[in-house]
Amino acid sequence: MQEPAQLAGGLILRAFDGFAPSAAILDAIAGRRAAGVTIFRSRNVESPAQLRSLSASLQAARPHGDPPLLIATDQEGGQLQAIGEGATAWPGNLALAASGSEALAEGAAAAIGRELAAMGVNVIYAPVCDLLSDGSALMGTRTFGDDPELAARMVAASVRGFATDGVGATLKHFPGHGAVVEDSHYVLPVARVDRATLATRELIPFSAGIEAGADLVMLGHLAVPALTGGRDVPACFAPEIAEELLRDEMRFAGVSMSDALDMGALGGPEDLPGNAVSIVAAGVDLLLTVHEPELVDEAIEAVTLAIADRRLDMAAVRASASRVIDLRRRLGDRVEPPGLEVVGCAEHAALAREIAERAVTLVRDRAGIVPLRPPSSGRPVVVSPAPADLTPADTSSYARLGLADAFRERGFSVDELEMPMNPGPDVLQALRDRLVEAPLAIIGTVDAVMHPGQARLVDLLVADGVPTIAVALRTPFDLAAYPSVQTHACTYGIQPPNLLALVDALTGQIPFRGQLPVRLDSALEVAR
Numbered sequence: 001m002q003e004p005a006q007l008a009g010g011l012i013l014r015a016f017d018g019f020a021p022s023a024a025i026l027d028a029i030a031g032r033r034a035a036g037v038t039i040f041r042s043r044n045v046e047s048p049a050q051l052r053s054l055s056a057s058l059q060a061a062r063p064h065g066d067p068p069l070l071i072a073t074d075q076e077g078g079q080l081q082a083i084g085e086g087a088t089a090w091p092g093n094l095a096l097a098a099s100g101s102e103a104l105a106e107g108a109a110a111a112i113g114r115e116l117a118a119m120g121v122n123v124i125y126a127p128v129c130d131l132l133s134d135g136s137a138l139m140g141t142r143t144f145g146d147d148p149e150l151a152a153r154m155v156a157a158s159v160r161g162f163a164t165d166g167v168g169a170t171l172k173h174f175p176g177h178g179a180v181v182e183d184s185h186y187v188l189p190v191a192r193v194d195r196a197t198l199a200t201r202e203l204i205p206f207s208a209g210i211e212a213g214a215d216l217v218m219l220g221h222l223a224v225p226a227l228t229g230g231r232d233v234p235a236c237f238a239p240e241i242a243e244e245l246l247r248d249e250m251r252f253a254g255v256s257m258s259d260a261l262d263m264g265a266l267g268g269p270e271d272l273p274g275n276a277v278s279i280v281a282a283g284v285d286l287l288l289t290v291h292e293p294e295l296v297d298e299a300i301e302a303v304t305l306a307i308a309d310r311r312l313d314m315a316a317v318r319a320s321a322s323r324v325i326d327l328r329r330r331l332g333d334r335v336e337p338p339g340l341e342v343v344g345c346a347e348h349a350a351l352a353r354e355i356a357e358r359a360v361t362l363v364r365d366r367a368g369i370v371p372l373r374p375p376s377s378g379r380p381v382v383v384s385p386a387p388a389d390l391t392p393a394d395t396s397s398y399a400r401l402g403l404a405d406a407f408r409e410r411g412f413s414v415d416e417l418e419m420p421m422n423p424g425p426d427v428l429q430a431l432r433d434r435l436v437e438a439p440l441a442i443i444g445t446v447d448a449v450m451h452p453g454q455a456r457l458v459d460l461l462v463a464d465g466v467p468t469i470a471v472a473l474r475t476p477f478d479l480a481a482y483p484s485v486q487t488h489a490c491t492y493g494i495q496p497p498n499l500l501a502l503v504d505a506l507t508g509q510i511p512f513r514g515q516l517p518v519r520l521d522s523a524l525e526v527a528r
Helices: 004-009 023-030 048-060 093-099 102-118 148-165 195-200 203-211 239-249 269-281 293-308 314-332 346-359 403-409 425-435 452-464 476-481 496-506
Strands: 012-014 036-039 070-073 075-077 168-174 216-219 255-258 361-365 381-385 415-419 441-445 468-472 487-490
Touching: 004 293, 004 314, 012 293, 023 048, 023 293, 036 048, 048 070, 048 102, 070 314, 075 102, 093 102, 093 148, 093 346, 102 148, 102 346, 148 168, 148 203, 168 203, 195 203, 203 216, 216 239, 239 255, 255 314, 269 293, 346 496, 361 476, 381 403, 381 425, 403 441, 403 496, 415 425, 415 452, 425 452, 441 452, 452 468, 452 476, 468 476, 487 496
Parallel strands: 012 036, 036 070, 168 216, 216 255, 381 415, 381 441, 441 468, 468 487
Antiparallel strands: 361 487
């Protein structure tokens, strides 16, 4: 029978810095003070071969006879790709939604899972079940759009795909960020929706994922007062959400887990020990910590003391620990993982291209510019912001292929200008002076609703009569920021497959086949 300290340690996911295991993480694993680890791109990933070696070293630190550790990461695709160089660059969930293909969603998830399994990763923090809020940069292209039924089909297909090579899927962020726009990395968002709305919207994708066999559900750091008697309390602190809704009503029997516990919605680092007790008391099985090892040990001690003095119910804690152990055993029973040759292989690259090509969308072309032809004089000018991470859950800054580069790779000669994410009056005037004589301006925008300087540039060029194509490189909501533009396309991401598919479609090499996966304002819903 496990002692309280061992029970508490078995509910913890840890993180660490280094491309090889730190002494502290090895000590925690050997001492049974970790159920597993979370792998982060900036902290732990150098290459696929290095990650495979790291995973093996972590597993080797387990006490003899213990089930395999959970080794987890955020390889969602699109704007959040936890594995960098060498792994396949995936177009992302919003692109999959625009393709409308469940087969592509399942195939992409199977390929992602295969690559993760080859690198020793057995849990993926995906698929995202949140619905996309109008104009919100928070979730961006990480979602499957705003239609709960479409998202449900894509979520279920993804869960099936991840399971192909024995990778555990995590539905997130329960009960759904679709009704909030605040970022829980900094504040506690509050979803002011009623239970009936939740049942017919936010919960639909989660239900589909549970039905498809998802192994884990991650509770988001948001408050839903309609579920908690009017209290603005984080979901992972609320037994009404973690137990009554998720387990009793939705019949989820797998492992529930928190989102990262360093996020501003839960306070500061010093709050971790007390928060850990509250989260376990709410019925959450697994705590995602990213803190210094000494602070995580304090959290384990706090949970241990709460078990010992009966502030935490021993039977409930044992049930949580049992679910975590069962998951570790189940994921450890999978077939021999594939070799590293599957990571970034030609088959997966071809699938990524197919997704991007099926997704790229021409929203409208009233100006009749498409398909593009080289102008008789001068060169088109491509303008876009430098890739940047708009939230902490974003790896866009790692992107290397720019919009102009994609045109050049396809042999289309263009000039290039870069603009800040939110250009001010002086920069706008300089860009306008440079573009006023251009035969064609191709403006790539990233979250122009929240960065209105980008939209102002598009409006200025339209007013000047410059032939202009505006390309929403993130979500289609950018069109609402510059409705005057006559030709508008969407890529749903800035990964190489997204951008190359755009160029191929604009130049007539492939058709535009994607459908908008979100509803725009009725004034903007125009025929292509």
